[in-house]
Amino acid sequence: xxxxxxxxxxxxxxxxxxxxxxxxxxxxxxxxxxxxxxxxxxxxxxxxxxxxxxxxxxxxxxxxxxxxxxxxxxxxxxxxxxxxxxxxxxxxxxxxxxxxxxxxxxxxxxxxxxxxxxxxxxxxxxxxxxxxxxxxxxxxxxxxxxxxxxxxxxxxxxxxxxxxxxxxxxxxxxxxxxxxxxxxxxxxxxxxxxxxxxxxxxxxxxxxxxxxxxxxxxxxxxxxxxxxxxxxxxxxxxxxxxxxxxxxxxxxxxxxxxxxxxxxxxxxxxxxxxxxxxxxxxxxxxxxxxxxxxxxxxxxxxxxxxxxxxxxxxxxxxxxxxxxxxxxxxxxxxxxxxxxxxxxxxxxxxxxxxxxxxxxxxxxxxxxxxxxxxxxxxxxxxxxxxxxxxxxxxxxxxxxxxxxxxxxxxxxxxxxxxxxxxxxxxxxxxxxxxxxxxxxxxxxxxxxxxxxxxxxxxxxxxxxxxxxxxxxxxxxxxxxxxxxxxxxxxxxxxxxxxx
Amino acid sequence: xxxxxxxxxxxxxxxxxxxxxxxxxxxxxxxxxxxxxxxxxxxxxxxxxxxxxxxxxxxxxxxxxxxxxxxxxxxxxxxxxxxxxxxxxxxxxxxxxxxxxxxxxxxxxxxxxxxxxxxxxxxxxxxxxxxxxxxxxxxxxxxxxxxxxxxxxxxxxxxxxxxxxxxxxxxxxxxxxxxxxxxxxxxxxxxxxxxxxxxxxxxxxxxxxxxxxxxxxxxxxxxxxxxxxxxxxxxxxxxxxxxxxxxxxxxxxxxxxxxxxxxxxxxxxxxxxxxxxxxxxxxxxxxxxxxxxxxxxxxxxxxxxxxxxxxxxxxxxxxxxxxxxxxxxxxxxxxxxxxxxxxxxxxxxxxxxxxxxxxxxxxxxxxxxxxxxxxxxxxxxxxxxxxxxxxxxxxxxxxxxxxxxxxxxxxxxxxxxxxxxxxxxxxxxxxxxxxxxxxxxxxxxxxxxxxxxxxxxxxxxxxxxxxxxxxxxxxxxxxxxxxxxxxxxxxxxxxxxxx
Numbered sequence: 001x002x003x004x005x006x007x008x009x010x011x012x013x014x015x016x017x018x019x020x021x022x023x024x025x026x027x028x029x030x031x032x033x034x035x036x037x038x039x040x041x042x043x044x045x046x047x048x049x050x051x052x053x054x055x056x057x058x059x060x061x062x063x064x065x066x067x068x069x070x071x072x073x074x075x076x077x078x079x080x081x082x083x084x085x086x087x088x089x090x091x092x093x094x095x096x097x098x099x100x101x102x103x104x105x106x107x108x109x110x111x112x113x114x115x116x117x118x119x120x121x122x123x124x125x126x127x128x129x130x131x132x133x134x135x136x137x138x139x140x141x142x143x144x145x146x147x148x149x150x151x152x153x154x155x156x157x158x159x160x161x162x163x164x165x166x167x168x169x170x171x172x173x174x175x176x177x178x179x180x181x182x183x184x185x186x187x188x189x190x191x192x193x194x195x196x197x198x199x200x201x202x203x204x205x206x207x208x209x210x211x212x213x214x215x216x217x218x219x220x221x222x223x224x225x226x227x228x229x230x231x232x233x234x235x236x237x238x239x240x241x242x243x244x245x246x247x248x249x250x251x252x253x254x255x256x257x258x259x260x261x262x263x264x265x266x267x268x269x270x271x272x273x274x275x276x277x278x279x280x281x282x283x284x285x286x287x288x289x290x291x292x293x294x295x296x297x298x299x300x301x302x303x304x305x306x307x308x309x310x311x312x313x314x315x316x317x318x319x320x321x322x323x324x325x326x327x328x329x330x331x332x333x334x335x336x337x338x339x340x341x342x343x344x345x346x347x348x349x350x351x352x353x354x355x356x357x358x359x360x361x362x363x364x365x366x367x368x369x370x371x372x373x374x375x376x377x378x379x380x381x382x383x384x385x386x387x388x389x390x391x392x393x394x395x396x397x398x399x400x401x402x403x404x405x406x407x408x409x410x411x412x413x414x415x416x417x418x419x420x421x422x423x424x425x426x427x428x429x430x431x432x433x434x435x436x437x438x439x440x441x442x443x444x445x446x447x448x449x450x451x452x453x454x455x456x457x458x459x460x461x462x463x464x465x466x467x468x469x470x471x472x473x474x475x476x477x478x479x480x481x482x483x484x485x486x487x488x489x490x491x492x493x494x495x496x497x498x499x
Numbered sequence: 500x501x502x503x504x505x506x507x508x509x510x511x512x513x514x515x516x517x518x519x520x521x522x523x524x525x526x527x528x529x530x531x532x533x534x535x536x537x538x539x540x541x542x543x544x545x546x547x548x549x550x551x552x553x554x555x556x557x558x559x560x561x562x563x564x565x566x567x568x569x570x571x572x573x574x575x576x577x578x579x580x581x582x583x584x585x586x587x588x589x590x591x592x593x594x595x596x597x598x599x600x601x602x603x604x605x606x607x608x609x610x611x612x613x614x615x616x617x618x619x620x621x622x623x624x625x626x627x628x629x630x631x632x633x634x635x636x637x638x639x640x641x642x643x644x645x646x647x648x649x650x651x652x653x654x655x656x657x658x659x660x661x662x663x664x665x666x667x668x669x670x671x672x673x674x675x676x677x678x679x680x681x682x683x684x685x686x687x688x689x690x691x692x693x694x695x696x697x698x699x700x701x702x703x704x705x706x707x708x709x710x711x712x713x714x715x716x717x718x719x720x721x722x723x724x725x726x727x728x729x730x731x732x733x734x735x736x737x738x739x740x741x742x743x744x745x746x747x748x749x750x751x752x753x754x755x756x757x758x759x760x761x762x763x764x765x766x767x768x769x770x771x772x773x774x775x776x777x778x779x780x781x782x783x784x785x786x787x788x789x790x791x792x793x794x795x796x797x798x799x800x801x802x803x804x805x806x807x808x809x810x811x812x813x814x815x816x817x818x819x820x821x822x823x824x825x826x827x828x829x830x831x832x833x834x835x836x837x838x839x840x841x842x843x844x845x846x847x848x849x850x851x852x853x854x855x856x857x858x859x860x861x862x863x864x865x866x867x868x869x870x871x872x873x874x875x876x877x878x879x880x881x882x883x884x885x886x887x888x889x890x891x892x893x894x895x896x897x898x899x900x901x902x903x904x905x906x907x908x909x910x911x912x913x914x915x916x917x918x919x920x921x922x923x924x925x926x927x928x929x930x931x932x933x934x935x936x937x938x939x940x941x942x943x944x945x946x947x948x949x950x951x952x953x954x955x956x957x958x959x960x961x962x963x964x965x966x967x968x969x970x971x972x973x974x975x976x977x978x979x980x981x982x983x984x985x986x987x988x989x990x991x992x993x994x995x996x997x998x
Contacts, residue, residue, distance in 0.1 A: 014546075021524065021543050028523055032531075036720045037739030040779075044520050044736070047513075051550075221535045237543070240536030280539075 001277065002071065004064045005078050008085060011064075013280040015055040022048040023236045030228045031244060056092040065089060077275050080465040081283045087160070088282055094143045103136050107410050114408030121398040123379050126408070131375045133410040134368055140410075151369035154413035158289045159420060161469045164366050167416050170423060171359050173482040178355050179389065181489055185340045185352065186391075188497040193336045200252040200324045207320050208252070209245055209259040215313060216299060217452045218243075218263045222270055231258040233265035233296075238280060241269040252321075253337055257300050264299035265292060267452060271460025278463075287459075288468045289414070293421025294428060295455065301351050301422075302429050302488065303443065303451065307334050312446040338496050342390040344399045351422070352489060353390060358419035360385040361404070365412050424472060426485035428459065431476040500776065501570065503563045504577050507584060510563075512779040514554040521547040522735045529727045530743060555591040564588060576774050579964040580782045586659070587781055593642045602635050606909050613907030620897040622878050625907070630874045632909040633867055639909075650868035653912035657788045658919060660968045663865050666915050669922060670858050672981040677854050678888065680988055684839045684851065685890075687996040692835045699751040699823045706819050707751070708744055708758040714812060715798060716951045717742075717762045721769055730757040732764035732795075737779060740768040751820075752836055756799050763798035764791060766951060770959025777962075786958075787967040788913070792920025793927060794954065800850050800921075801928050801987065802942065802950065806833050811945040837995050841889040843898045850921070851988060852889060857918035859884040860903070864911050923971060925984035927958065930975040 025045050033041060068074065068082045095103075110129035117126035141150035144157075152163040159167075209225055221239075228244035235241050243262035248254045268291075272284045286292045303309050307330075310317075314330045321328070328336075340350045346357035364381055367373035373381055382401040383393040394400040406414050432454050433439050442450055458475045472480050493499070524544050532540060567573065567581045594602075609628035616625035640649035643656075651662040658666075708724055720738075727743035734740045742761035747753045767790075771783045785791045802808050806829075809816075813829045820827070827835075839849045845856035863880055866872035872880055881900035882892040893899040905913050931953050932938050941949055957974045971979050992998070 017539075017543055017546055020539065021520065021547065024524055024527055024543070025520065028527065032723060032725075034719060034721050034723055034739055034741075036718075037736045040516075040519065040736035040738060043516055044523070047516055048520065219535075220533060222533050224531060224533055226531075237536045237539035239539060240533055242533075 001078060002068060002074070004067050005074075005081065008061065008064045008068070008081070009278065009281050011055070011058055011061055012085065012282055015052060016280050016282070018048060018052040018055055020235065020237050020240075022052060023234050027234050027236060027242060030232070031226045053092065056088065061085065061089050062093070077278065077283070077465060080274075081278060081281070083467075084282050084285075084464045090144065091157075095140065096143075099139065099143070103140065103410070106132055106136055107408075110408045110410070111405065114402065114405065118398050118402040121396045121402070123397040123402060126402065127375050127378075130378070130407060133407065134375070134412070137410050137412050138369070149369075151366050151413065154369075155416065156413075158414050158417050159468060160288055161467050162416070162420075164370075167362060167420070168366070170480060170482045171355075171362060171416070171419070174355055174419070174423065174485065175359050175389070177482075177486045177489070178352060178359075181352055181493060182340065182342065182356070182390075184499040185493060185497050186342075188499055190341070191335045191339045191496070192332075193339055194328055194332045195251065195253050195336045197250055198252065198321075198324050198328075199249055200321060202247045202249065204320055204322070204324070205247045205252050205255045208256055208317055211316060211320065212256065212259055212313075213263055215446075215448060216260065216263045216267065217449060218266055219270070223266055225259065231262050233262045233269065235269050238284070239270075241266045252324075256317075257304060257337070260304040261296045261300040264296035267299070267455070268292060268295040268460050271452075271456045272463040273461050274463040274465040283465060284463045287462070287464055287466065287471050289417040290420035290424055291459070291468050291471065293417055294424035295459070297421050298425040298429055298455075302425060303448065305334070305337050305351070306440070306443065306492075308440040308444040309448075310334050311444040335496060338492075340493065340497075342392050344386070344392065344394045345403055352493065355419045355422060355485075356389040358415050360389055361415040362419075364401075365407070365415065369412065420480070423480055423482050423485050424468075426488045427472060427476050427478075427481060428455070429488065430484045432458075500577060501567060501573070503566045504573075504580065507560065507563045507567070507580070508777065508780050510554070510557055510560055511584065511781055514551060515779050515781070517547060517551040517554055519734065519736050519739075521551060522733050526733050526735060526741060529731070530725045552591065555587065560584065560588050561592070576777065576782070576964055579773075580777060580780070582966075583781050583784075583963045589643065590656075594639065595642075598638065598642070602639065602909070605631055605635055606907075609907045609909070610904065613901065613904065617897050617901040620895045620901070622896040622901060625901065626874050626877075629877070629906060632906065633874070633911070636909050636911050637868070648868075650865050650912060653868075654915065655912075657913050657916050658967060659787055660966050661915070661919075663869075666861065666919070667865070669979060669981045670861060670915070670918070673854055673918070673922070673984065674858050674888070676981075676985045676988070677851060677858075680851055680992060681839065681841065681855070681889075683998040684992060684996050685841075687998055689840070690834045690838045690995070691831075692838055693827055693831045694750065694752050694835045696749055697751065697820075697823050697827075698748055699820060701746045701748065703819055703821070703823070704746045704751050704754045707755055707816055710815060710819065711755065711758055711812075712762055714945075714947060715759065715762045715766065716948060717765055718769070722765055724758065730761050732761045732768065734768050737783070738769075740765045751823075755816075756803060756836070759803040760795045760799040763795035766798070766954070767791060767794040767959050770951075770955040771962040772960050773962040773964040782964060783962045786961070786963055786965065786970050788916040789919035789923055790958070790967050790970065792916055793923035794958070796920050797924040797928055797954075801924060802947065804833070804836050804850070805939070805942065805991075807939040807943040808947075809833050810943040834995060837991075839992065839996070841891050843885070843891065843893045844902055851992065854918045854921060854984075855888040857914050859888055860914040861918075863900075864906070864914065868911065919979070922979055922981050922984050923967075925987045926971060926975050926980060927954070928987065929983045931957075 022045060025041065025048060029041050065082060065086055074082065110133050113126050113129045117123060137154060138150045141153035145153050149164065155162050155164060155167065213220070213225060222241065224242040226242065226244045227246060229246065231243070231245050233241065233243045243259065243266050245255045245258040245262065268286060272286065273279065274283050278284055310330055310333060314333060318325050318328065340352045342353050343349060346354070349357050360382070363385060364373060364378065368375070378401050379397050386393040432451065436450055436454060439450065459471065462471065466474060469479065521544060524540065524547060528540055564581060564585055573581065609632050612625050612628045616622060636653060637649045640652035644652050648663065654661050654663060654666065712724060721740065723741040725741065725743045726745060728745065730742070730744050732740065732742045742758065742765050744754045744757040744761065767785060771785065772778065773782050777783055809829055809832060813832060817824050817827065839851045841852050842848060845853070848856050859881070862884060863872060863877065867874065877900050878896050885892040931950065935949055935953060938949065958970065961970065965973060968978065
C-alpha cells in the first residue's frame, strides 16, 4: 500500500467517525428524543454535518488522490478505493458554495410546498417548485459532468455506471413481462387476505419481529430493533447497525415484513469488510442503493414470502399469535402475503406491480429531463402511465403524482434503484440456488444460515471494491439481466394463482 | 452587555452544543447501545471530547476574559458570567498537556487496579495506585493554586468557595447530632420493612415511576425515563434532560426512589434559566454538585419519604401494585421506607446514617492530604471511623475502604458534596415551609406544584449566577447551617421511632 493511500485512509476514517456520530443523533431523533428537544438537536446535527463536510473537502484528500491517480502500480483494492474516494470527493467539492446554499433552500421550500400541495390535492401550487428543482438538478449535473446528459449524471449518483439508456433497456423488458404476468393474475380468481383485520397486540408483533431477526442471523450484539414512524436502517458504527419497524394493530404482516426488509439492509451493512486495512473507510460501504435494496428484497420477498420459509417458521409465529391467528394456516398465510392487486400507491404495492410503479416514475422523470414532458402535463401523463401499466388511475393527484416526496427534494434518478434492486435480487438468488442447490429444502428445514453465508462471501464483504456492474458480473457471470426476475415471478405466481 | 460578553457567549454556546452531543453518545452507550459497538463508540466520544476541549481552551476566551475583568462596569449577571467562565477556562488551560495525559493514564490504571482489588479484597495491591492518585492530585491542585492547601483546592472544584475548615465546621456539628439521633433510634424497637420480598413486575414498577414523574411535574416533552445499570440524570440539550432507573423485582422501593431522586436532578436542570441572553452558556448550569444533590434529596427524602406525600399518592401506588401490595397500608409503607439501620455500604444508607458514611470519608481523605494518615493505614483507620460513627465495621476491605470508586479515579473532595446536599436541602426546605406555609397540607392534598414553583424561582432559574454560598444566603437569609437538617431529622424520626 502506498503511503498516500495510508494517509487517505486516515483522513477518511476521521470522516466516517463524524458521520456515525451524526447517525447516532439522527437515530435518537427518530426513536426516543423528547419532542421539545428538536430545536437544539437541529443545531447539533448542523454542527456535525458541517464538521463532516469540512473533513470531506480537505484539500489534502484532493492532493493525495491526484498523486495516486498518477501512479500505475496500484493494487486492485487500492485502485477501487481511489475510484470511490474520487467520486465522493468530486461530489463534495465540485459544487460552488452559493449553489449548495441555493439548492438547500429551494429543496426545503419545495418539500414544504409539496406537503401542502399533497394535503390540498393541488398540483398547480407545487408545479413551480418542481420546475425549479429540475432546473437546479440540471445545474447540479453540469457541475459534475458538463458533457453528459443531465439525467445520466443524476442516475449515476444513485447507481454508479448506469445511464438512461441502460436502465430503459432492462425496464422495457421488465415492463412487458410484468404487464403480461399481471394480466394472467387478473384473469384468475383473487386470493383472500386472511391476515386483514386480525387484531395482534404490539407486544406479540414485537416478539415475532425479534424471532425473525434471530432466524435471519441478525446479531443483537451488533444491532437493535426500535420503533419509528417510518421503518429504516441506520449505521451508527461498524458494529452498530440498527433497524426500526412500526406496528399496525390490525395488520401484523406490516411489521413482520418491515422487520425482515430492514434486517436485510442491516445484514448487508454488518457484513461489509472488503479488506482489514480499509475498515472504517468508504470502501467499506454498500456498492449502491440498488444493491442495498437487492439485499432487503431478497430477504423480504424471495425468502420471507416463500412457502419454504414458512413451512418451518409458521408454527412459531402461529404460537405467538395465539387466538388471533387461529383461523390462519400455513397455506392461507402464504397465499395472503402474496396477493397481487394493482393499487395506486407505490409503497403498498406487491412484488409484481411494484416494478410498474417505478417504471412509470422513471419514464416520466427521464422525459422531464429530456424535454419531452412539461411540468404542467405531469398529472395527466401520470394517469396515462398508470392506466397503461396498472389498468387503474387516481382521479386525484394526492394519490397520483403527488404521492412521493422524492421529486420535491430533487431526488431525480433515485426511483429506478428500487426496481433495479428486485432485478439484482432475482439474479443473485438464481445464482445462489444454482451454486448451493436444494436451498429451498434447507430453508424449509429452518436453515437460512447458508444463504447469509453465501451473501456475505459474494456480496456483503466486498463493499464498494466492485462497482454494481462488476459485482453482478463477478457473482453471477453475466451483466444485469431482467430475465432472472421474470423466471422467478412466473414460477412463483403461476403456482400461487394457478395460471 | 459588552461586546466581549456577547462574543464569549457565542464561543461558550458552541462548546455547550458539542458537550450535549457527547451526552447523547454517552446516554445511548448506557441505555440502548448494542454491546459490540463499544469500541467505535469510545473513538466517537474521544473525538467529541477533543473537540469540546479545543473549544474550551480557545485563546480568544482568555483574551475576552482578560478584557472583561479589566472593566469596572459589568452588570451583575455579566460579572457572575465572567466568574464562571474564568473558573472553567483556568481548569481547562492551567494543566500542562503532559500532566493531563499522565493523569488520565494513571487514573485509568488505578480504576482497573481498584476493581481487581475490590474483587480480591486486596487493599495492598491498590495502595500504590492510591498513593499515586493522591500525589497527582496534589500536583493538580498546585497548578490551579500553588499557594492554597491542596485539599482546599480540590474541594473547591466540586463545591466552589468551600474549604476543609468550612466543611469540617458544619460536619462536626452534623456528626454529633447524627450520632445522637442514631443512638436514640438504636434504643427503640426496630421497624419492620414490609416492602422487602414483595415481588413486583418490572412493568408495574415502570408504571409507578411514570406516575411519580408526572406528579412531580417532570415534563415528558422535555425528558425521558429509561433503564441503566446505575441510575443517572443527563442533559442532552436545554430541552432534553433524561433520567434512568433500575428495577429490582424483589424490592420495588428501589426504582421508586431512584426515579424521584433523578427526577429531582432533572427538574433542576430543566428549570435553569438565569437570563434569556445566557441560554446555552455555562451560566445556565447548576450552582454546584451539592446544590444539585440538594434538589434530588429534597424530592427523594424530604418530600418523597414524607407521610404527607403518601397520604395522597399511596392509593394510586397500591392500585398499581395490585395483589403484590395487599399487605401494605399507608402507615406500614411510610414506616418501611424510613427505617434507620447502620450498614456498611454508603449507597444503601438511610437518611440518618448517610451523613456518617460521608463524614468518615471526608475525615480520612483530608487526613491523607494533610499528611496525618498514611495510605497503608487506611483500612484500619476506615474500620476505626466506622466503629466510632456507626458502631459497626467491616471485617474485610471489600465492604470497607474499597467499596467506592471515587478515590481510585482521583476524585478527592467529591464525597462532602453528597452530605452538603442534605444540609442545603433541609435549609431550603425550612425556608420554603416558612414562606409557603401549610405546605404539608397542600402536599397531602396532592399539590406539589407549589414546591416546584418555589424551587424554580428561588434556586433552579438562577443557574450559576450565584455561588452556592451566595445562593443559600440569598434564599434562606443565612449561611449554610447544619441546624436545619438536625431539626428536620429530630422532628421526623422522633415521630417515626417514638423517642
